[in-house]
Amino acid sequence: MPDCITPSRIIACFAFDDVMSLDVVGPLQVFASANGELERQGRARGYEVLIIADAAGPVPTSGGFKLYADLGWRDLELNTVDTILIAGGDGINRVRQRSDILEWLKQAEGKLARLGSVCSGALVLAEAGLLDGKMATTHWSRCDEMRQQFPAVQVIEDRLHSYDAQGLDGDPHIFTSAGVTAGIDLALALVEADQGRAIALAVARRLVMFLKRPGGQAQFSAYLTPAIGGTAQLAGLLEWIPGNLDGDLSLEALSARAAMSARTFSRVFTRDLGMTPARYVERVRIEAARALLQDDAMSVTRVARLCGFGHPETLRRAFQRHLSISPQEYADRFGRKPDVVAV
Structure with a gap:
């Protein structure tokens, strides 16, 4: 006492x-x-x-x-x-x-x-x-x-x-x-x-x-800050990724798009962004999911599909890992309620 x-x-x-x-x-x-x-x-x-x-x-x-x-x-x-x-x-x-x-x-x-x-x-x-x-x-x-x-x-x-x-x-x-x-x-x-x-x-x-x-x-943070480091080699790829979150963003697919071997691509990416390609992709997907979950018209299932997580459980595990909160809890806390139009 x-x-x-x-x-x-x-x-x-x-x-x-x-x-x-x-x-x-x-x-x-x-x-x-x-x-x-x-x-x-x-x-x-x-x-x-x-x-x-x-x-x-x-x-x-x-x-x-x-x-x-x-x-x-x-x-x-x-x-x-x-x-x-x-x-x-x-x-x-x-x-x-x-x-x-x-x-x-x-x-x-x-x-x-x-x-x-x-x-x-x-x-x-x-x-x-x-x-x-x-x-x-x-x-x-x-x-x-x-x-x-x-x-x-x-x-x-x-x-x-x-x-x-x-x-x-x-x-x-x-x-x-x-x-x-x-x-x-x-x-x-x-x-x-x-x-x-x-x-x-x-x-x-x-x-x-x-x-x-x-x-x-x-x-509450602007979770992703995709600043380019000492090379412009990845600039085009980083601009392309957010528009293709529901596609194949594996190491092999990204390295091919960057015209590098997987080993070289992984080394250059980690050097310039301070994280692996897989971690970066997951963070971009989470950031996109956060934005979509603020719209009450979007279900967790649809957000998971649009952002490349596929299944809601995969999205839930990613949110818990990075944000210590579930997607539904995030939507409940930060979602924008639809405007009510008086008739």
Whole structure:
């Protein structure tokens, strides 16, 4: 059972010019809402929330409005703080180049119970070397960048966060979250670890959220980004594939169309796109299926046939493998209801 007489935990979120506002206020609202739930039960408040920045005062966000920082990060007494979260946003690359901030984070890591990030804030932790050897995620659009620039980090694309209080499938000390609203999922996990499941569930209900969202961020990403690498040999083929998903897209058929031997084609394709031809084809088919499933007039069976999966069960297995959700669940969540025309 959580200790009800433990003093409030100080949770500080680091903001900067052009920060994503929701990366800051989303997680902090979860902790503030937890205070409300605790008080409704006659228990002491569990958290004190702070926004920190270069200095106390207004912080311009990427949304065109300002947040107000309670104090400068240099003035934060680290030995009194439980958790620091590094937000993400358009200004994150400037923060990554700040040696003073990186050094501060290295020092803070040893004094804090928890150090985490929201969205692209993970790149700051990676830049400081604090994610080496650890599982980490970030916004889906920057996972490849993290993987390439920080090979010592174990990048996990389809996880909403890498926090695990038990340290069995994640880290209880240094952790990251995926894009934007995943910071709220992370904060709920922290509240559950601190205050128990009942409080975390009450907060989730209050905020009209899942306590644990099904699936991962791949459900929301532009899953396929077919950029060409160091050669234009494959450009024509990559343009042709999406229009022929229900045809023969085997290695032999694709290599013949590219006028290469199967062995050479496989080597060139993997070198330029970072994945095998079979995996690429499956990802294109999944992306097409995702688009079609957003139309409520399309059945799962028809989508499976049009996208080259053949049988709905094959489509279901592919969706579970890549998106951790079934095609029907995806259609229910993201489908566009037909317009109702008044007569």
